[in-house]
Amino acid sequence: MDQLGSFKVLKQEGEARRGVLETAHGTVQTPVFMAVGTKATVKAMTPEELKDCGTQVVLGNTYHLHLRPGEKLIKKMGGLHKFMNWHGPILTDSGGFQVFSLSQLRTMSEEGVEFRSHLDGAKYFISPEKSMEIQMDLGSDIIMAFDECLKYPATEDEIQKSMDLTYRWLKRSKEAMTRQESLLFGIVQGGLSLKHRKYSLDQVTSVDLPGYALGGFSVGEPIELMHELVPQIAPLMPKNKPRYLMGVGTPLDLILAVDAGVDMFDCVMPTRVARNGTLYTWQGKVSIKRNEYKEDDSPLDPECDCYTCRTYSKAYLRHLFLSGEILGSRLNTIHNLHFYMALMRKSREAIEQGIWHSFKQMCVQRFAKQQTT
């Protein structure tokens, strides 16, 4: 294994990169989609099923795990890997996004954020130092810096202040890092103007780190603004470091961002919409409850080789969904995660083989339609 945290671009076509990142729990092949395992479980899935789907990295949420069961308990149980029986790489977010979206009665200061838990109203305080401590206690392989995640829309003045605070917090985050095995990634903010993004990028990359992320997308802005901005800012990020677009997105979003040079993704979408009966297929988006599938004994996606598609009919998936059966959530989640992982695997192969451009075109053609439905 190469040195911990090393990132190599093996092949590039246009801006699209095929890379390899070394973590303390194994090598990550990029572009990669990371499965979201908010509360120490990717909803409805066992670790073995995640592997079968092609999952390389699981993401844990610092905010949720801090509140319940608490990082000290997890540390005592041997760390998050052992606790949840996932022995591949784990990335944790900083808690910032959830503090700003889920918690109540927030009080911001230079020092950090005081807030009340959405579970029971209990009072908590998270600072950059506290966020690092929690993530290190969890034993995370990739730790995200504690940043302020601004609401959309925000004023010029709010954006400027927020970027500067995020920068000061980044320096404190790095300072607080004492765990060798964990890689700290910085987060570029700056809202939806290229000017601010460049400013934040300069700030964040002035701190030497093993990876950099784009935060503050997927926060309610029109998706076209992201599609426009990511190709302008991603190529400006350090070429020899992984680039992570946080919280994104649909299959189309992923393909467009890979094309812009992004290497890493995470999103609750494939797992969340699966539980609501929405399935991504190579033929388009499927709402499994629809009457047209009532007596459809064909598999969900004839181009997919996941357990769900190999084994069950659309009629059965529809029946399970309408009956509110747990197995329905399971089979749908297996398929959607498998689809996302296959999309990334095919992207990696396309870049390796020098056929990324035509692969991308095919995907855009297929997914642009479902994006709007």
Next chain:
Amino acid sequence: MDQLGSFKVLKQEGEARRGVLETAHGTVQTPVFMAVGTKATVKAMTPEELKDCGTQVVLGNTYHLHLRPGEKLIKKMGGLHKFMNWHGPILTDSGGFQVFSLSQLRTMSEEGVEFRSHLDGAKYFISPEKSMEIQMDLGSDIIMAFDECLKYPATEDEIQKSMDLTYRWLKRSKEAMTRQESLLFGIVQGGLSLKHRKYSLDQVTSVDLPGYALGGFSVGEPIELMHELVPQIAPLMPKNKPRYLMGVGTPLDLILAVDAGVDMFDCVMPTRVARNGTLYTWQGKVSIKRNEYKEDDSPLDPECDCYTCRTYSKAYLRHLFLSGEILGSRLNTIHNLHFYMALMRKSREAIEQGIWHSFKQMCVQRFAKQQTT
């Protein structure tokens, strides 16, 4: 394979029997606990996981499947086995129990029962003939006769009338059976007096069938009445036919009934209480939410070799349960079903080895305690 429907008692100790039943989808080793798969799925489980747990037979509910998705649809999809991807034996109940416990605005007649669905109020009619038709459409291996399931308590007169009706319906059920591969079982009713049970037994066994069941237990009566009556009636049932105690029960109930000569069981309990965080172990019943398991990194049951016990700590199971995670329902269900199947496997082995009596004593000692908690 022996002839379809043949039942052989391989070994007997006291009344406890070790038997083998031949069905169109394979051989069933008895005593057997059948997993309840109400709506064409054993809740939270894949068929592969059911097999791993040692499941031999899955039970489907005629009432639920008739209402949704409908047996005609399932027949069109190739039958219940193919629809749900369970290729072992399937037993279906007659719908009687649910008609009497779940449906609304019932009108009983000699012909059958008219009722309104608990789902949408739609009007349905089930007769013995209709019940047989539904179960044959499902492609069930073991079909239960359509009987009246009396509420508890009932008057002498109600019991007498009900037994006589059940007898007439049994004859009509048999008359309506046209599917060679399906085995029809008759159901002995008669409430909680031995006199009525004997009367019903005489009626029901006057019809030659491949198996007989005891119905009308687990309907709200004090459990001691069942423990008293089953050992009096079960040994009077035909010795060369499987005996099935419907809807029962706890681990203690099963052991006592095996001791009384019962061969087959089903119950929603292990799967239902699993989802509510109650787990059966060889050391007693465990309520996983309890504070004492908060930092307990030991497995749920050190005597159990199921996936859950091999892989996870009590602390993790507690966390999943308190977080309402689907994986918690899954892991708990895997354990409870595995426990029930292991209990039956060990029972079979004990009878084979001629050590049933001491095995039973050990179980009673272990389970009598948890019965009352």
